[in-house]
Amino acid sequence: MTSRLDGSGLGLLKGMAMTFKHLLRPRITTQYPEERLTLSKRFRGYTMVWDRERCTGCATCAKSCPQGNIEIVTSKGADNAYVVEKFELDSGRCIFCGLCVESCPYDALFLGMEYECSSYRRGELVLSKEKLLYTPDKQRSAYARPKLEPALPRQTLLIEGDRGSKKR
Amino acid sequence: MAPINFWVLDNFWAHLALFGIAIIAFVLLMVMVFIWFERRAFGPFQLRRGPNRASPWGALQPVADAIKVLLKEDIVPAVADKWVHFIAPIIGFLPVLLIFAVVPFHRGHGLLPDMNIGILYVVAISALGVVGVFMAGWASGNKYSLLGGMRVIAQMVSYEVPLVLSIISVVLVAGTLSMNGIVAAQEVPYFLLMPLGFIIFLIAAMAEINRGPFDLLEADSEIVAGFHIEYSGMKFAMFYLAEYGHALAMSAIAATLFFGGWKGPGDVYLGILWFLLKIFFIFFLLIWARVTFPRLRVDHLMGFGWKFLFPLALANVFIMAAEVIFWGGADGGVPWWVIFVNFPAAIALIYLWSRLFKFGGGRVDVTA
Numbered sequence: 001m002t003s004r005l006d007g008s009g010l011g012l013l014k015g016m017a018m019t020f021k022h023l024l025r026p027r028i029t030t031q032y033p034e035e036r037l038t039l040s041k042r043f044r045g046y047t048m049v050w051d052r053e054r055c056t057g058c059a060t061c062a063k064s065c066p067q068g069n070i071e072i073v074t075s076k077g078a079d080n081a082y083v084v085e086k087f088e089l090d091s092g093r094c095i096f097c098g099l100c101v102e103s104c105p106y107d108a109l110f111l112g113m114e115y116e117c118s119s120y121r122r123g124e125l126v127l128s129k130e131k132l133l134y135t136p137d138k139q140r141s142a143y144a145r146p147k148l149e150p151a152l153p154r155q156t157l158l159i160e161g162d163r164g165s166k167k168r
Numbered sequence: 169m170a171p172i173n174f175w176v177l178d179n180f181w182a183h184l185a186l187f188g189i190a191i192i193a194f195v196l197l198m199v200m201v202f203i204w205f206e207r208r209a210f211g212p213f214q215l216r217r218g219p220n221r222a223s224p225w226g227a228l229q230p231v232a233d234a235i236k237v238l239l240k241e242d243i244v245p246a247v248a249d250k251w252v253h254f255i256a257p258i259i260g261f262l263p264v265l266l267i268f269a270v271v272p273f274h275r276g277h278g279l280l281p282d283m284n285i286g287i288l289y290v291v292a293i294s295a296l297g298v299v300g301v302f303m304a305g306w307a308s309g310n311k312y313s314l315l316g317g318m319r320v321i322a323q324m325v326s327y328e329v330p331l332v333l334s335i336i337s338v339v340l341v342a343g344t345l346s347m348n349g350i351v352a353a354q355e356v357p358y359f360l361l362m363p364l365g366f367i368i369f370l371i372a373a374m375a376e377i378n379r380g381p382f383d384l385l386e387a388d389s390e391i392v393a394g395f396h397i398e399y400s401g402m403k404f405a406m407f408y409l410a411e412y413g414h415a416l417a418m419s420a421i422a423a424t425l426f427f428g429g430w431k432g433p434g435d436v437y438l439g440i441l442w443f444l445l446k447i448f449f450i451f452f453l454l455i456w457a458r459v460t461f462p463r464l465r466v467d468h469l470m471g472f473g474w475k476f477l478f479p480l481a482l483a484n485v486f487i488m489a490a491e492v493i494f495w496g497g498a499d500g501g502v503p504w505w506v507i508f509v510n511f512p513a514a515i516a517l518i519y520l521w522s523r524l525f526k527f528g529g530g531r532v533d534v535t536a
Contacts, residue, residue: 029216
Protein backbone atom coordinates (compact mmCIF):
# COMPACT_ATOMS: atom_id res chain seq x y z
CA MET A 1 0.00 0.00 0.00
CA THR A 2 1.35 3.38 -0.93
CA SER A 3 0.61 6.50 1.01
CA ARG A 4 0.85 10.12 -0.13
CA LEU A 5 3.65 10.59 2.34
CA ASP A 6 5.84 7.82 0.95
CA GLY A 7 9.28 8.96 -0.02
CA SER A 8 8.96 12.30 1.72
CA GLY A 9 11.55 11.56 4.35
CA LEU A 10 9.06 10.23 6.87
CA GLY A 11 10.81 6.87 6.80
CA LEU A 12 13.96 8.54 8.09
CA LEU A 13 12.08 9.86 11.12
CA LYS A 14 10.51 6.45 11.69
CA GLY A 15 13.94 4.89 11.59
CA MET A 16 15.30 7.37 14.09
CA ALA A 17 12.32 6.77 16.39
CA MET A 18 13.01 3.04 16.12
CA THR A 19 16.66 3.37 17.07
CA PHE A 20 15.72 5.67 19.93
CA LYS A 21 13.40 2.99 21.28
CA HIS A 22 16.34 0.61 21.17
CA LEU A 23 18.28 3.05 23.30
CA LEU A 24 15.79 2.55 26.13
CA ARG A 25 15.56 -1.23 25.90
CA PRO A 26 17.59 -3.47 28.21
CA ARG A 27 20.79 -4.79 26.70
CA ILE A 28 20.95 -8.34 25.42
CA THR A 29 24.62 -9.01 26.02
CA THR A 30 26.07 -10.90 28.97
CA GLN A 31 29.27 -9.66 30.58
CA TYR A 32 30.77 -13.12 30.43
CA PRO A 33 33.37 -13.63 33.12
CA GLU A 34 31.25 -11.82 35.71
CA GLU A 35 27.82 -12.83 34.49
CA ARG A 36 26.97 -16.35 33.39
CA LEU A 37 23.81 -17.81 31.99
CA THR A 38 22.45 -20.97 33.53
CA LEU A 39 22.74 -23.72 30.94
CA SER A 40 20.16 -26.19 29.76
CA LYS A 41 19.62 -29.07 32.14
CA ARG A 42 20.54 -31.45 29.32
CA PHE A 43 23.74 -29.62 28.40
CA ARG A 44 26.43 -31.88 26.97
CA GLY A 45 29.44 -30.39 28.63
CA TYR A 46 32.97 -30.92 29.73
CA THR A 47 34.30 -33.63 32.03
CA MET A 48 32.46 -36.88 31.92
CA VAL A 49 31.53 -38.12 35.34
CA TRP A 50 32.14 -41.77 35.97
CA ASP A 51 30.50 -43.67 38.81
CA ARG A 52 32.83 -46.40 40.10
CA GLU A 53 30.10 -48.16 42.07
CA ARG A 54 27.76 -48.62 39.15
CA CYS A 55 30.29 -49.40 36.42
CA THR A 56 30.59 -53.08 35.60
CA GLY A 57 33.39 -52.66 33.08
CA CYS A 58 31.27 -53.87 30.16
CA ALA A 59 32.99 -51.37 27.80
CA THR A 60 29.78 -50.53 25.92
CA CYS A 61 30.76 -46.90 26.13
CA ALA A 62 34.10 -47.60 24.47
CA LYS A 63 32.37 -49.50 21.66
CA SER A 64 29.80 -46.75 21.07
CA CYS A 65 32.34 -43.95 20.95
CA PRO A 66 32.60 -42.74 17.32
CA GLN A 67 36.08 -41.44 18.03
CA GLY A 68 37.33 -44.62 19.62
CA ASN A 69 38.34 -42.30 22.37
CA ILE A 70 37.52 -44.21 25.54
CA GLU A 71 40.19 -46.61 26.69
CA ILE A 72 39.01 -49.14 29.24
CA VAL A 73 41.09 -51.98 30.69
CA THR A 74 39.57 -54.48 33.06
CA SER A 75 40.73 -57.49 34.99
CA LYS A 76 38.91 -60.30 36.76
CA GLY A 77 38.27 -59.48 40.40
CA ALA A 78 37.52 -61.56 43.49
CA ASP A 79 33.91 -62.65 42.89
CA ASN A 80 34.34 -63.08 39.13
CA ALA A 81 33.33 -59.46 38.41
CA TYR A 82 35.32 -57.05 36.27
CA VAL A 83 37.54 -54.56 38.00
CA VAL A 84 38.15 -51.40 35.96
CA GLU A 85 41.88 -50.84 36.00
CA LYS A 86 42.04 -48.06 33.47
CA PHE A 87 39.32 -45.71 32.28
CA GLU A 88 40.78 -42.93 30.24
CA LEU A 89 39.54 -40.53 27.60
CA ASP A 90 41.15 -37.70 25.71
CA SER A 91 38.71 -34.81 26.04
CA GLY A 92 40.64 -32.98 23.34
CA ARG A 93 39.31 -35.51 20.85
CA CYS A 94 35.88 -35.88 22.43
CA ILE A 95 33.05 -34.42 20.34
CA PHE A 96 30.55 -34.43 23.22
CA CYS A 97 28.04 -36.46 21.23
CA GLY A 98 26.90 -38.22 24.37
CA LEU A 99 26.61 -41.67 22.75
CA CYS A 100 28.65 -43.26 25.54
CA VAL A 101 26.26 -41.84 28.13
CA GLU A 102 23.22 -42.99 26.13
CA SER A 103 24.57 -46.47 25.64
CA CYS A 104 25.63 -47.15 29.23
CA PRO A 105 23.28 -49.89 30.48
CA TYR A 106 23.95 -49.18 34.15
CA ASP A 107 23.73 -45.36 34.22
CA ALA A 108 27.32 -45.18 35.35
CA LEU A 109 28.47 -42.42 32.98
CA PHE A 110 27.29 -38.82 32.88
CA LEU A 111 28.11 -35.71 30.91
CA GLY A 112 29.21 -32.58 32.79
CA MET A 113 28.00 -29.00 32.91
CA GLU A 114 31.34 -27.24 32.45
CA TYR A 115 32.36 -25.41 29.29
CA GLU A 116 35.64 -23.77 30.20
CA CYS A 117 37.94 -26.57 29.10
CA SER A 118 40.90 -24.78 27.56
CA SER A 119 44.34 -25.70 28.80
CA TYR A 120 47.99 -24.96 28.09
CA ARG A 121 49.07 -28.59 27.63
CA ARG A 122 47.42 -31.18 25.44
CA GLY A 123 48.34 -33.74 28.05
CA GLU A 124 46.11 -32.06 30.59
CA LEU A 125 43.13 -32.86 28.40
CA VAL A 126 43.63 -36.62 28.81
CA LEU A 127 41.41 -37.50 31.73
CA SER A 128 42.15 -40.56 33.81
CA LYS A 129 39.65 -42.41 35.95
CA GLU A 130 40.64 -40.44 39.06
CA LYS A 131 39.74 -37.19 37.37
CA LEU A 132 36.47 -38.55 36.04
CA LEU A 133 35.41 -40.16 39.30
CA TYR A 134 32.04 -39.11 40.66
CA THR A 135 32.04 -37.01 43.78
CA PRO A 136 28.95 -35.24 45.15
CA ASP A 137 30.36 -31.77 44.35
CA LYS A 138 30.60 -32.56 40.62
CA GLN A 139 27.80 -31.13 38.52
CA ARG A 140 26.25 -33.85 36.37
CA SER A 141 24.17 -33.06 33.29
CA ALA A 142 20.72 -34.59 32.94
CA TYR A 143 21.47 -35.55 29.35
CA ALA A 144 20.02 -39.06 28.87
CA ARG A 145 19.56 -39.16 32.66
CA PRO A 146 16.08 -37.66 33.19
CA LYS A 147 16.09 -38.61 36.86
CA LEU A 148 18.62 -35.85 37.52
CA GLU A 149 16.47 -33.15 35.97
CA PRO A 150 14.40 -31.98 38.97
CA ALA A 151 17.53 -31.26 41.00
CA LEU A 152 19.12 -28.98 38.40
CA PRO A 153 18.58 -25.20 38.24
CA ARG A 154 16.27 -23.81 35.61
CA GLN A 155 17.87 -22.60 32.40
CA THR A 156 17.94 -18.83 31.87
CA LEU A 157 15.70 -18.00 28.97
CA LEU A 158 16.36 -14.63 27.32
CA ILE A 159 12.81 -14.60 25.94
CA GLU A 160 11.48 -14.26 29.47
CA GLY A 161 13.50 -11.09 29.91
CA ASP A 162 15.83 -12.98 32.22
CA ARG A 163 19.40 -11.80 31.66
CA GLY A 164 20.59 -14.56 33.97
CA SER A 165 23.22 -12.24 35.31
CA LYS A 166 24.39 -14.03 38.37
CA LYS A 167 27.63 -12.62 39.70
CA ARG A 168 30.42 -14.84 40.77
CA MET B 169 31.14 41.38 34.40
CA ALA B 170 34.53 42.97 34.99
CA PRO B 171 36.92 42.46 32.09
CA ILE B 172 39.61 39.95 32.87
CA ASN B 173 42.91 41.80 33.17
CA PHE B 174 45.73 39.32 33.09
CA TRP B 175 49.01 40.49 31.67
CA VAL B 176 48.96 37.52 29.30
CA LEU B 177 45.97 38.99 27.52
CA ASP B 178 47.88 42.17 26.77
CA ASN B 179 51.07 40.56 25.54
CA PHE B 180 50.55 39.22 22.02
CA TRP B 181 53.04 36.34 22.18
CA ALA B 182 52.05 35.26 25.68
CA HIS B 183 48.40 35.34 24.64
CA LEU B 184 49.16 33.29 21.53
CA ALA B 185 51.20 30.72 23.44
CA LEU B 186 48.76 30.32 26.32
CA PHE B 187 45.59 30.03 24.28
CA GLY B 188 47.25 28.09 21.47
CA ILE B 189 48.21 25.43 23.99
CA ALA B 190 44.77 25.68 25.57
CA ILE B 191 43.10 25.04 22.21
CA ILE B 192 45.35 22.08 21.40
CA ALA B 193 44.72 20.60 24.85
CA PHE B 194 41.00 21.21 24.55
CA VAL B 195 40.76 19.58 21.11
CA LEU B 196 42.84 16.53 22.08
CA LEU B 197 40.93 16.03 25.33
CA MET B 198 37.54 16.51 23.73
CA VAL B 199 38.40 14.13 20.91
CA MET B 200 39.14 11.46 23.51
CA VAL B 201 35.87 12.24 25.28
CA PHE B 202 34.03 12.16 21.95
CA ILE B 203 35.45 8.77 20.99
CA TRP B 204 34.47 7.44 24.38
CA PHE B 205 31.04 9.10 24.22
CA GLU B 206 30.32 7.75 20.76
CA ARG B 207 31.29 4.17 21.56
CA ARG B 208 29.44 4.34 24.84
CA ALA B 209 26.34 5.71 23.06
CA PHE B 210 26.55 3.11 20.31
CA GLY B 211 26.27 0.38 22.94
CA PRO B 212 22.70 0.98 24.13
CA PHE B 213 21.60 1.80 20.58
CA GLN B 214 22.69 -1.71 19.60
CA LEU B 215 21.46 -3.28 22.85
CA ARG B 216 24.93 -3.81 24.25
CA ARG B 217 27.09 -1.97 26.76
CA GLY B 218 29.98 -0.48 24.86
CA PRO B 219 33.50 -0.28 26.29
CA ASN B 220 33.45 -1.02 30.01
CA ARG B 221 36.73 -2.79 30.78
CA ALA B 222 39.32 -0.01 31.04
CA SER B 223 38.44 1.80 34.29
CA PRO B 224 34.85 2.46 35.41
CA TRP B 225 32.49 3.01 32.45
CA GLY B 226 35.40 2.32 30.12
CA ALA B 227 36.49 5.93 30.49
CA LEU B 228 40.14 5.12 29.76
CA GLN B 229 39.33 3.17 26.61
CA PRO B 230 40.45 5.98 24.25
CA VAL B 231 43.70 6.24 26.23
CA ALA B 232 44.26 2.52 25.81
CA ASP B 233 43.49 2.83 22.09
CA ALA B 234 45.89 5.73 21.75
CA ILE B 235 48.71 3.85 23.46
CA LYS B 236 48.06 0.81 21.29
CA VAL B 237 48.09 2.81 18.09
CA LEU B 238 51.27 4.70 19.06
CA LEU B 239 53.13 1.44 19.63
CA LYS B 240 52.29 0.14 16.18
CA GLU B 241 54.86 -0.04 13.45
CA ASP B 242 54.81 2.82 11.00
CA ILE B 243 54.57 1.29 7.55
CA VAL B 244 55.17 3.26 4.37
CA PRO B 245 54.33 1.37 1.15
CA ALA B 246 57.17 0.92 -1.33
CA VAL B 247 55.25 2.65 -4.12
CA ALA B 248 54.07 5.50 -1.92
CA ASP B 249 55.06 9.08 -2.53
CA LYS B 250 57.05 9.31 0.71
CA TRP B 251 56.82 13.03 1.41
CA VAL B 252 53.18 13.44 0.50
CA HIS B 253 52.38 10.30 2.44
CA PHE B 254 54.16 11.76 5.46
CA ILE B 255 52.67 15.23 5.33
CA ALA B 256 49.05 14.27 4.51
CA PRO B 257 47.93 13.48 8.07
CA ILE B 258 49.35 16.78 9.29
CA ILE B 259 47.53 18.74 6.61
CA GLY B 260 44.40 16.74 7.38
CA PHE B 261 44.54 17.55 11.09
CA LEU B 262 45.77 21.16 11.08
CA PRO B 263 42.56 22.83 9.79
CA VAL B 264 40.62 21.20 12.63
CA LEU B 265 42.82 22.95 15.16
CA LEU B 266 42.64 26.21 13.24
CA ILE B 267 38.83 26.24 13.29
CA PHE B 268 38.82 26.44 17.08
CA ALA B 269 40.76 29.69 17.01
CA VAL B 270 37.56 31.64 16.37
CA VAL B 271 34.95 29.51 18.13
CA PRO B 272 33.53 31.61 20.98
CA PHE B 273 33.63 29.62 24.19
CA HIS B 274 32.66 32.47 26.41
CA ARG B 275 30.89 35.79 26.18
CA GLY B 276 32.77 37.99 23.78
CA HIS B 277 35.81 35.79 23.43
CA GLY B 278 37.09 33.69 20.66
CA LEU B 279 40.07 31.99 22.26
CA LEU B 280 42.66 33.44 19.93
CA PRO B 281 41.32 36.37 17.90
CA ASP B 282 37.80 37.74 17.96
CA MET B 283 37.62 37.82 14.21
CA ASN B 284 34.92 39.92 12.58
CA ILE B 285 34.74 37.49 9.65
CA GLY B 286 34.78 34.42 11.89
CA ILE B 287 32.31 32.23 10.04
CA LEU B 288 33.91 33.00 6.66
CA TYR B 289 37.24 31.93 8.14
CA VAL B 290 35.67 28.70 9.41
CA VAL B 291 34.22 27.87 6.01
CA ALA B 292 37.52 28.60 4.29
CA ILE B 293 39.63 26.61 6.75
CA SER B 294 37.37 23.59 7.15
CA ALA B 295 37.45 23.04 3.38
CA LEU B 296 41.23 22.61 3.63
CA GLY B 297 41.01 19.29 5.44
CA VAL B 298 39.93 17.61 2.23
CA VAL B 299 43.35 18.37 0.73
CA GLY B 300 45.02 16.23 3.37
CA VAL B 301 42.60 13.41 2.77
CA PHE B 302 43.10 13.51 -0.97
CA MET B 303 46.87 13.67 -0.54
CA ALA B 304 46.68 10.57 1.61
CA GLY B 305 44.56 8.79 -0.97
CA TRP B 306 46.86 9.79 -3.81
CA ALA B 307 50.20 9.22 -2.12
CA SER B 308 49.41 5.74 -0.81
CA GLY B 309 49.71 4.26 -4.28
CA ASN B 310 46.68 2.10 -3.72
CA LYS B 311 43.57 1.80 -5.88
CA TYR B 312 41.17 1.77 -2.97
CA SER B 313 42.68 4.74 -1.23
CA LEU B 314 42.67 6.69 -4.49
CA LEU B 315 38.98 5.83 -4.94
CA GLY B 316 38.33 7.06 -1.41
CA GLY B 317 40.23 10.26 -2.14
CA MET B 318 38.28 10.85 -5.34
CA ARG B 319 35.03 10.25 -3.53
CA VAL B 320 35.87 12.72 -0.82
CA ILE B 321 36.59 15.45 -3.36
CA ALA B 322 33.25 14.91 -5.09
CA GLN B 323 31.41 14.73 -1.79
CA MET B 324 33.04 17.83 -0.32
CA VAL B 325 32.44 19.97 -3.39
CA SER B 326 28.80 18.91 -3.45
CA TYR B 327 27.99 19.36 0.21
CA GLU B 328 30.02 22.52 0.76
CA VAL B 329 27.39 24.37 -1.27
CA PRO B 330 24.28 23.64 0.85
CA LEU B 331 26.43 24.01 3.97
CA VAL B 332 27.55 27.48 3.04
CA LEU B 333 24.06 28.45 1.84
CA SER B 334 22.56 27.47 5.18
CA ILE B 335 25.29 29.46 6.92
CA ILE B 336 24.43 32.43 4.67
CA SER B 337 20.84 32.36 5.90
CA VAL B 338 22.17 32.58 9.46
CA VAL B 339 24.43 35.46 8.50
CA LEU B 340 21.51 37.26 6.79
CA VAL B 341 19.40 37.13 9.92
CA ALA B 342 22.22 37.90 12.35
CA GLY B 343 23.59 40.66 10.16
CA THR B 344 27.17 39.82 11.05
CA LEU B 345 29.93 37.39 10.08
CA SER B 346 31.47 37.38 13.55
CA MET B 347 30.82 34.22 15.54
CA ASN B 348 30.35 36.27 18.68
CA GLY B 349 28.00 38.63 16.88
CA ILE B 350 25.90 35.69 15.68
CA VAL B 351 25.61 34.34 19.20
CA ALA B 352 24.78 37.77 20.58
CA ALA B 353 22.12 38.30 17.90
CA GLN B 354 20.27 35.10 18.86
CA GLU B 355 17.35 36.17 21.02
CA VAL B 356 15.63 32.99 19.87
CA PRO B 357 17.91 30.08 18.94
CA TYR B 358 18.15 29.98 15.16
CA PHE B 359 17.19 26.33 14.86
CA LEU B 360 13.67 27.51 15.75
CA LEU B 361 13.77 30.52 13.44
CA MET B 362 15.03 28.53 10.45
CA PRO B 363 14.37 24.82 10.95
CA LEU B 364 15.01 24.12 7.28
CA GLY B 365 18.38 25.80 7.44
CA PHE B 366 19.30 23.81 10.55
CA ILE B 367 18.33 20.48 9.00
CA ILE B 368 20.27 21.27 5.84
CA PHE B 369 23.27 22.39 7.88
CA LEU B 370 23.20 19.22 9.96
CA ILE B 371 22.96 16.91 6.94
CA ALA B 372 25.63 18.80 5.02
CA ALA B 373 27.85 18.84 8.11
CA MET B 374 27.50 15.06 8.44
CA ALA B 375 28.63 14.76 4.84
CA GLU B 376 31.38 17.31 5.37
CA ILE B 377 32.92 15.42 8.28
CA ASN B 378 32.49 12.09 6.49
CA ARG B 379 30.57 10.23 9.10
CA GLY B 380 27.24 8.66 9.58
CA PRO B 381 25.47 7.67 6.39
CA PHE B 382 27.98 9.69 4.35
CA ASP B 383 31.20 7.82 5.20
CA LEU B 384 31.73 6.79 1.59
CA LEU B 385 35.39 7.66 1.55
CA GLU B 386 36.19 4.94 4.04
CA ALA B 387 33.34 2.59 3.19
CA ASP B 388 34.72 -0.59 4.76
CA SER B 389 32.55 -2.94 2.74
CA GLU B 390 33.38 -1.35 -0.62
CA ILE B 391 36.89 0.09 -0.56
CA VAL B 392 38.23 -1.50 2.63
CA ALA B 393 39.22 1.64 4.54
CA GLY B 394 39.46 4.20 1.79
CA PHE B 395 42.08 6.89 2.04
CA HIS B 396 43.80 5.65 5.22
CA ILE B 397 44.15 2.04 4.11
CA GLU B 398 47.96 2.36 3.89
CA TYR B 399 48.37 4.25 7.14
CA SER B 400 49.33 2.78 10.47
CA GLY B 401 50.60 3.87 13.84
CA MET B 402 50.89 7.55 14.60
CA LYS B 403 49.82 8.71 11.15
CA PHE B 404 46.63 6.68 11.34
CA ALA B 405 46.03 8.15 14.78
CA MET B 406 46.29 11.61 13.23
CA PHE B 407 43.53 10.78 10.76
CA TYR B 408 41.41 9.34 13.53
CA LEU B 409 42.05 12.49 15.54
CA ALA B 410 41.17 14.67 12.55
CA GLU B 411 37.93 12.77 11.98
CA TYR B 412 36.68 13.25 15.52
CA GLY B 413 38.18 16.72 15.75
CA HIS B 414 36.19 17.66 12.68
CA ALA B 415 33.06 16.24 14.26
CA LEU B 416 33.83 18.32 17.34
CA ALA B 417 34.39 21.43 15.23
CA MET B 418 31.16 20.96 13.29
CA SER B 419 29.25 20.36 16.53
CA ALA B 420 30.76 23.53 17.97
CA ILE B 421 29.84 25.55 14.88
CA ALA B 422 26.31 24.16 14.81
CA ALA B 423 25.95 24.95 18.52
CA THR B 424 27.20 28.48 17.86
CA LEU B 425 25.10 29.18 14.79
CA PHE B 426 21.84 27.48 15.69
CA PHE B 427 21.75 26.88 19.43
CA GLY B 428 23.04 30.18 20.73
CA GLY B 429 26.57 29.14 21.67
CA TRP B 430 27.46 30.22 25.19
CA LYS B 431 24.01 31.67 25.87
CA GLY B 432 22.01 30.04 28.60
CA PRO B 433 20.40 30.71 31.94
CA GLY B 434 22.61 31.37 34.93
CA ASP B 435 25.82 33.25 35.48
CA VAL B 436 27.89 34.33 32.47
CA TYR B 437 30.74 32.15 33.73
CA LEU B 438 28.50 29.15 33.06
CA GLY B 439 28.70 30.04 29.37
CA ILE B 440 31.36 27.47 28.59
CA LEU B 441 29.32 24.74 30.30
CA TRP B 442 26.27 25.61 28.24
CA PHE B 443 28.43 25.59 25.15
CA LEU B 444 29.83 22.13 25.93
CA LEU B 445 26.34 20.84 26.68
CA LYS B 446 25.12 22.07 23.30
CA ILE B 447 28.15 20.54 21.57
CA PHE B 448 27.35 17.18 23.13
CA PHE B 449 23.71 17.49 22.14
CA ILE B 450 24.64 18.11 18.50
CA PHE B 451 27.14 15.27 18.60
CA PHE B 452 24.44 13.02 19.99
CA LEU B 453 22.29 13.92 16.96
CA LEU B 454 25.20 12.95 14.70
CA ILE B 455 25.63 9.63 16.53
CA TRP B 456 21.92 9.02 16.34
CA ALA B 457 21.91 9.57 12.59
CA ARG B 458 24.99 7.41 12.15
CA VAL B 459 23.54 4.52 14.08
CA THR B 460 20.23 4.69 12.22
CA PHE B 461 20.94 5.18 8.55
CA PRO B 462 22.74 2.87 6.15
CA ARG B 463 25.47 4.27 3.93
CA LEU B 464 24.40 6.06 0.73
CA ARG B 465 25.36 4.88 -2.72
CA VAL B 466 27.75 7.19 -4.57
CA ASP B 467 25.29 8.39 -7.21
CA HIS B 468 22.55 8.75 -4.60
CA LEU B 469 24.91 10.85 -2.53
CA MET B 470 25.51 13.20 -5.45
CA GLY B 471 21.83 13.27 -6.36
CA PHE B 472 20.82 14.02 -2.79
CA GLY B 473 23.34 16.83 -2.50
CA TRP B 474 22.64 18.59 -5.77
CA LYS B 475 18.99 17.84 -6.43
CA PHE B 476 17.59 17.94 -2.91
CA LEU B 477 19.75 19.87 -0.47
CA PHE B 478 20.97 22.54 -2.90
CA PRO B 479 17.54 23.78 -4.10
CA LEU B 480 16.14 23.63 -0.59
CA ALA B 481 19.11 25.58 0.76
CA LEU B 482 18.57 28.21 -1.96
CA ALA B 483 14.87 28.38 -1.10
CA ASN B 484 15.79 28.77 2.56
CA VAL B 485 18.12 31.66 1.77
CA PHE B 486 15.40 33.40 -0.26
CA ILE B 487 12.77 32.91 2.45
CA MET B 488 15.04 34.25 5.17
CA ALA B 489 16.13 37.17 2.97
CA ALA B 490 12.50 38.07 2.23
CA GLU B 491 11.64 37.88 5.91
CA VAL B 492 14.57 40.12 6.81
CA ILE B 493 13.52 42.66 4.17
CA PHE B 494 9.78 42.74 4.86
CA TRP B 495 9.50 41.90 8.55
CA GLY B 496 12.95 42.78 9.79
CA GLY B 497 13.54 45.54 12.27
CA ALA B 498 15.70 48.59 11.74
CA ASP B 499 18.83 46.72 12.84
CA GLY B 500 18.08 43.65 10.73
CA GLY B 501 16.98 40.40 12.31
CA VAL B 502 13.52 38.89 12.18
CA PRO B 503 10.74 38.89 14.79
CA TRP B 504 10.31 35.72 16.82
CA TRP B 505 6.89 34.87 15.36
CA VAL B 506 8.43 33.85 12.03
CA ILE B 507 8.79 30.49 13.79
CA PHE B 508 5.13 29.92 12.98
CA VAL B 509 5.77 30.73 9.33
CA ASN B 510 9.03 28.87 8.94
CA PHE B 511 8.10 25.51 10.45
CA PRO B 512 5.11 24.96 8.11
CA ALA B 513 7.20 26.35 5.26
CA ALA B 514 10.00 23.88 6.01
CA ILE B 515 7.63 20.92 6.16
CA ALA B 516 5.82 22.02 2.99
CA LEU B 517 9.07 22.55 1.09
CA ILE B 518 10.50 19.19 2.12
CA TYR B 519 7.26 17.45 1.16
CA LEU B 520 6.98 19.32 -2.13
CA TRP B 521 10.57 18.64 -3.09
CA SER B 522 10.30 14.99 -2.20
CA ARG B 523 7.53 14.78 -4.81
CA LEU B 524 9.72 16.38 -7.46
CA PHE B 525 12.93 14.68 -6.46
CA LYS B 526 13.68 11.30 -7.94
CA PHE B 527 16.86 9.29 -7.93
CA GLY B 528 17.71 8.99 -11.60
CA GLY B 529 20.25 7.02 -13.53
CA GLY B 530 21.81 3.75 -12.61
CA ARG B 531 18.62 2.46 -11.10
CA VAL B 532 17.07 -0.45 -12.91
CA ASP B 533 13.66 -1.64 -11.81
CA VAL B 534 13.32 -5.26 -12.79
CA THR B 535 9.71 -6.27 -13.29
CA ALA B 536 8.51 -9.65 -14.42
